[in-house]
Amino acid sequence: MVLKNLIDLLFILMVPGILGFIFILPFGMFNNTIGNVSVNGYEDVMNLPFFYWVAVIIGMFTYSMMLFALWFLKKSARFFMDNNLLKEPVSRNLNKSGLFFIITAVGAMGSYMAIWIASFDDSGVSLQYGSNLFIPLFLAIIGLFFKMVANTLTNARLLKEENDLTI
Amino acid sequence: MPIEINLDTILSERDIKGKELAEIVGITEANLSILRSGKAKAVRFSTLEAICDALNCQPGDILKYV
Numbered sequence: 001m002v003l004k005n006l007i008d009l010l011f012i013l014m015v016p017g018i019l020g021f022i023f024i025l026p027f028g029m030f031n032n033t034i035g036n037v038s039v040n041g042y043e044d045v046m047n048l049p050f051f052y053w054v055a056v057i058i059g060m061f062t063y064s065m066m067l068f069a070l071w072f073l074k075k076s077a078r079f080f081m082d083n084n085l086l087k088e089p090v091s092r093n094l095n096k097s098g099l100f101f102i103i104t105a106v107g108a109m110g111s112y113m114a115i116w117i118a119s120f121d122d123s124g125v126s127l128q129y130g131s132n133l134f135i136p137l138f139l140a141i142i143g144l145f146f147k148m149v150a151n152t153l154t155n156a157r158l159l160k161e162e163n164d165l166t167i
Numbered sequence: 168m169p170i171e172i173n174l175d176t177i178l179s180e181r182d183i184k185g186k187e188l189a190e191i192v193g194i195t196e197a198n199l200s201i202l203r204s205g206k207a208k209a210v211r212f213s214t215l216e217a218i219c220d221a222l223n224c225q226p227g228d229i230l231k232y233v
Contacts, residue, residue: 161208162208162209165201165206165207165208165209166207166208166209166210166211167194167198167199167201167202167207167209167210167211167214
């Protein structure tokens with residue numbers, strides 16, 4: 001249910017992005033705001049606003065969670081090579097990987113929120129639409145999908161065990 | 168498990184070896200061993216029918232609810 005709603009939400013949010021191709025690209029409307037922010041942040045790193053620091057710390061946490069997710073996915077992938085999908089470690093590690101992808105998604109969303117709040121000081125409150133929002137949503141969808149696949153594989157393994165012990 | 172398999176007793180009463188029964192019923196010795204040890208999760212009606220036919224007994228003689 002949550003997975004379906006997230007997929008719907010991501011789709012709805014991404015559709016208006018098509019307008020960007022139609023209206024922005026032909027006119028060559030680009031800006032270098034990101035470049036400026038990066039340079040200013042580097043020069044004055046000790047005096048960053050509080051929420052930028054929050055964003056940096058959450059970003060580091062999110063990055064390590066993503067590494068954990070990939071580590072568990074890697075452990076599952078070993079069994080994919082031998083076509084041993086119904087082994088217990090596959091579903092266990094895939095489930096853990098999904099959980100860490102969900103934590104990564106929440107962390108990434110928190111990091112973007114912190115940057116958004118920090119930008120209030122510079123330019124006042126503003127609503128922004130951009131691809132930054134899609135990444136946490138996509139990560140959450142991937143995480144939930146992995147958990148769903150892990151659950152399906154667990155059920156399949158139990159059914160196979162039962163079938164093997166049917167005389 | 169509350170269902171007990173009474174196959175060993177009937178086999179000794181009939182003086183039939185497990186290997187022979189497996190051959191008559193058409194299952195492997197390994198599967199018969201799973202059944203005799205009570206590790207089986209389910210028994211097909213066709214297997215039960217073949218065992219009853221081979222041992223000339225009723226399903227109730229093989230399976231017992233404890």
